[in-house]
Amino acid sequence: MDKNQLTEHLKFYQELGVTGISRDPAWRRRVGPTLSPPGDPTDPVVPDDAVPVPVRVMRSAAELLRATREDIGDCTRCQLHAMGRKQIVFGVGNPSANLMFVGEAPGGDEDVQGIPFVGRAGQLLTRIIEAIGLSRDDVYIANVIKCRPPGNRNPEPSEVEKCEPFLFRQIDAIQPKVIVALGTFAAKTLLKTQDPISRLRGRIFEYRGAKLIPTFHPAFLLRSPERKRDVWEDMKKVRGLLQESAD
Ligand code: URA
Ligand code: URA
Numbered sequence: 334m335d336k337n338q339l340t341e342h343l344k345f346y347q348e349l350g351v352t353g354i355s356r357d358p359a360w361r362r363r364v365g366p367t368l369s370p371p372g373d374p375t376d377p378v379v380p381d382d383a384v385p386v387p388v389r390v391m392r393s394a395a396e397l398l399r400a401t402r403e404d405i406g407d408c409t410r411c412q413l414h415a416m417g418r419k420q421i422v423f424g425v426g427n428p429s430a431n432l433m434f435v436g437e438a439p440g441g442d443e444d445v446q447g448i449p450f451v452g453r454a455g456q457l458l459t460r461i462i463e464a465i466g467l468s469r470d471d472v473y474i475a476n477v478i479k480c481r482p483p484g485n486r487n488p489e490p491s492e493v494e495k496c497e498p499f500l501f502r503q504i505d506a507i508q509p510k511v512i513v514a515l516g517t518f519a520a521k522t523l524l525k526t527q528d529p530i531s532r533l534r535g536r537i538f539e540y541r542g543a544k545l546i547p548t549f550h551p552a553f554l555l556r557s558p559e560r561k562r563d564v565w566e567d568m569k570k571v572r573g574l575l576q577e578s579a580d
Contacts, residue, residue: 394428397506401499405479410495413480419444424475424503431575432467433509433543434458435500436550437518438478438488449474454552458515461551461564465572475503477522493522504541510578511571512543516550534567537574544574 392400402423408414422439425448434450442452450458459469478488478496488496500522504512514520517530523545524538533547548567549560 394506394508398424398428398503401502401506405499408479411480411492413478413482413492416483418480420447421479422447422449422476422481423479424473425449426469426473427471428473428507430471430473430507431510431578432471432513432571433473433475433504433507433511434462434513434515435519435523436474436476436515438476438485439481440485441481444481449476450551454550454555457551457554461568464565465568465575473503473507473509475500477519487518497522501541504543509543511574512540512545513567513571514545514547516553519550520547534563537570546571546574 405421405423408421418439422443426433436450436458439449440452440454442455443449449455458474462469462472477500478492479499480496482488482492512523514523514533517533520530520533521527523540524533524547526533530547530549534549536547538545538547546567548564549557554561554564
């Protein structure tokens, strides 16, 4: 690493509110790529003699995600389809990811590009992902709501009710080891609680076979940069859980 790169590196840790470098040797180990090899134990492999009659259909995570996207179709299930959204923002990343991020709903940039978390908050999320040695291609990123609410207002319960089953299908297809719920809205939706994120973060929940870590939304961090430190603590936990599950 040359001097410029090192300066960049330190600047970016600073940006995330990280002030010290851990001497814990665990931090020198990088989490390997999250692409599962064929026959990965997370795939629900059914032994041949257990094949139910008449057919056994095994579908990969990628296929299940594709099928979910097809079922959404050109969705008109809730009112958001007629409220100015340009397109459905389904999700992006590695179908076999060990780590999945769940946000609230697309904003303006996401609505234009069709990809979650590409605006200013998204760029911060990208740096947060990179801070634990991963890239956006290693993880999967989705939102509770697939269409942009007008003026970025909070999604309404009727919209959540229509849209959340698709998020659940995404989670069940990917079967991540760890889910990070970004912000109050995602955390409340997934955990079916009324507790605000300030009460939920710092804890680890069991959720659909994964560990769920609620943390602050990156858009909140843009307004309250002093909370980046908390998110860093949460991300260290995420990294620890990913390492545990790889051991
Ligand atoms: N891990 C740490 O503890 N500190 C850093 O700055 C980066 C990784
Ligand atoms: N905020 C979100 O919750 N999701 C996005 O995709 C972008 C911003």
